[in-house]
Amino acid sequence: MKQALHIFKKDVRHFRYDIGLTLLVVLAFCIAGARNMRGPGSLAFALPVCWWFLIARVIHAEALPGNRQFWLTRPYEWKSLLGAKILFIFSFVNLPLLVADAVIVHSTGFSLTGNTAGLLWTQALLIVAFVLPVAALSAITSGLPELLVVTLLLIVIALARVLTSPMIHWGFYWMQLEWVKTYYLVAQIAAAALIILFWQYARRKTFATRIVAAATVFVFLASGALLPWTAAFALETHLSSRNLNSSAVQIKLDSNRKWLGRIYIGGRDRVVAELPLQISGLPAGTQLQPNGLTVTVRASDGETWVVKQPAPDSFDFENSITSLQAEMPTAFYAKVRSQPVQLRGTLYFTLYGGKRSTPIPLNGGPVSVKGAGLCSAGQRYVLCNSAFRTQADLITFRFLQDLGGEARSMTDGISRIGSYSPFPADLHIDPIVRFFSPRPNAISAVAVETWEPLAHLERDFEINGVRLDSFAANSALARMQ
C-alpha cells in the first residue's frame, strides 16, 4: 500500500496538467448537464476522449511491453503498481464523474438517495465497459501512437461489424432487448480485459496477452452467431415472472385489411412481402407490442424461405395489427407469387397493462410520473426526464385540445419504448435520459400515459393458402409487372 501511494503521488505530480484538463471537461459536462434541457451535448463525447488519454498516459508511465524501462529492474511490487494505477483512475476518472452525475441528477430534481443504485451502477458500467478495455489496451501497448492505432483499428472493426450486420438476421439494434447484447459483449470484453491486465502486470506476458486481445476481437465479431436474438428473448421471458394467462392469443392474416398489404422491391434481387397480421384474444386491459417475428414461407413443392424480422413496424395498437415483412429472393417470389403458400412462424411480443394517466400542470414544475420519470409541460415542449436509464414502460403524451369550445383528446402518436433491462442504469454518459414532444397549440391539459410491461411471450401461428400476388394489386411492383 505504501509503495502504491508512492507511485500514485508520482503519477499525480507527473500528470497534473492532464488531470486539470480532464477535471475542467468534467466541470463543463456537469454545468451543461445540470442547466441545459438537451443535456451536455458534445461534452459527452469529449469526456471519453479525455479519459482515454489520461488512462493511457498513466499506464504508459510504467509501460509493460519492452525491456528498456528503468522501473523493470527496480523493486516494484506488481500489485502495488497495479494498485497505484487503479487508485489514479478511480480518483480522476470515476470519482469526478460520480460527483458530476450526482450534481446533474440532483439539479434535475431527482433525489440522490432514491438514485444511489443508478449512481453506483453507472460507475460499474464505466469501469467494465470503458476503463478496463482502455487500461488493458494500454497495458499491451508501449506508447500513445501505438495505442491510438489499435484504438482506431478497433473502432473501424466495430463500425464494420455494425454496417455489415444484415437486418434480416434480427438486425444489429435489438431495441428493448439491446441491453442483453450490450451486457453480453461488455462481459466478454471486461473478462478479457481483466485477464490481460492481471496477466500482464503479474507476469508481463505481452505476446500472450496480445493474443487474448485479438481472440476477443474475433469473439466480438462472431457474437451475433453466439448470441441469437431468440436466446435474449428467452432470457427476458425468464426474468419476467408475471403469470399472465395468454392462451387465448391468436394470430391470423387480416383478410379484412388486405389493402394494408403490399409487395415491393427491397433491394438487389430482393422482394419484400408486407402482410397485415391480426392478433386477437389479448387479456382484458392489456395491449401488445411485437418484439420479433420468425416466418417460414413454404411453397407447394416444399421449397422454403426463412424470414427473421426484428420488431415489426406499422403496428396499429388499437386494432392489434402488426406487419409481417418477408424479404425473399426475387427468384423465390417469382416462383411462389401466384401459388398458395404456407406461412408458419412465431411472434415474440410483450403484453403491457396497468395503464396509468398522470396529469401534468401546464407551465408548472416537474411532476413525478411512475414509469416515466419527472415530467413537465413548458411553453413549447412536454418533457420527461428519467435518471440513469430509459424506462421499461410504454409512454405516450395525451393532450386535451380546445378548438373553439370543442374539446378534443389526442396523443402525440409516439409510443416510447425504453429498455427491459433489470439494472438501475444504462450504458451512457449523460445520467439523464430525456424525451420530449412539441406541445400542440391551444391545449388545456396534458397527461402522461404509461403502460407497464407485464409479460414477454411467444406464440406460434400457421396460415395456409396465402397468395402473395393478391397483395401486389396496388404496389409499384404490380404496376411494373
Added chain:
Amino acid sequence: MSPILQTIQLSKRFGKTLVLNQMELSVPEGSVYGLLGPNGAGKSTTLQILMNLQQPSSGRAEIFGHDSRRISPQDFTRIGYVAESQETPNWMTVGSFMAYLQPFYPNWDTSLAEQLLYQFDLPLDRGLRHLSRGMGMKLLLAASLAFRPRLLLMDEPFSALDPLTRDELIEGLLANAEDVSILIASHDVNEIESFASHIGYLERGRLQFSEEMASLAQRFREVEVTGAHEFGRLRSNLPASWLNTEQCGSLVRFIETQFEQERTICEIRRLFQNASQIAVRAMPLRSIFVTLAKASRKAA
C-alpha cells in the same frame, strides 16, 4: 567462492538466430567479473536474461540461487543494473529521480547518494532529458550504488564516453562498491583491464573461457625462439596450447596459453633443438583477447 550468479546450459534464440548457445557462466561472490566479447556476442542478452528482461529459450540463469524468471522485488533491493539502453523518466530532475527511488530501497543511504551526486557533479535541478550521455550513466550508477547493492550488473557502461567521464565513472565505482559483486559486459578490454578480478570471453553465444585475471595473465606468454640456423618446416604436432605460430627463417613466434616456466622451456628445447635464444614476454590483456579472437575465428 560460491557463485552469486550463474547460467546453466543457457540458450537464447531470436527467430532463427542463436544468440546464446548453452552458455555456462559463474560469477564468484565479491568478484569484479568482466564479460568481454565483440558486438553481437550475446553479452547484453545474458545480462537481460539475468535481470528477467528476456526469457531464456532453454537452460536457466540464477541470481542469489534463484531462477532469474522468479526474481522478486526483494531481490531487486539488492541488485543494481546500469545499462546504456535504459530509459529513464525524462520529465524528472536528478533530485526528484533520486528522491523517487529512495522509498523503494530499505538500505538507501541518503548521505552516500548525496556524496555520489556531488562526486559525479550532477546538479539536483537538472532535468533528466537535459543530461548528456555520460551524465546519464553517472546518474544510473549513483542510483544503483546509493542503496548499497550486493550485486551490480553493468551493460556497456563506458562505451562512447569521453576518457575523463569514463575515469570519473570508474573511480566512483571503485570507491563506493568495495563489497559489491560486479558483472560488467563490455566489448572493450581496455575499459575493464585495470579493475576486473575475473574475465570471461563470449563469442558467438559461447563462453570461450572464464577465469581469474591473475591466472590469465600468468598463463599467457608471447614466446620468440631464435635458432642458430634456419629451422626446418614446422612440425604439424605442435602443442595445442601454442596459438598463432609463425615462422620466418630462424625465428619462430607463438603464444603459449598454458605457460609454466620449466615445462614450456623444456618443450621448446625438445621441439627446437638448435634454439639459441628463447624470449618470453608477458602479454597485455588486449593482446590476449586479440589472440583468442583470432584463434577462435580460425577454429570456426
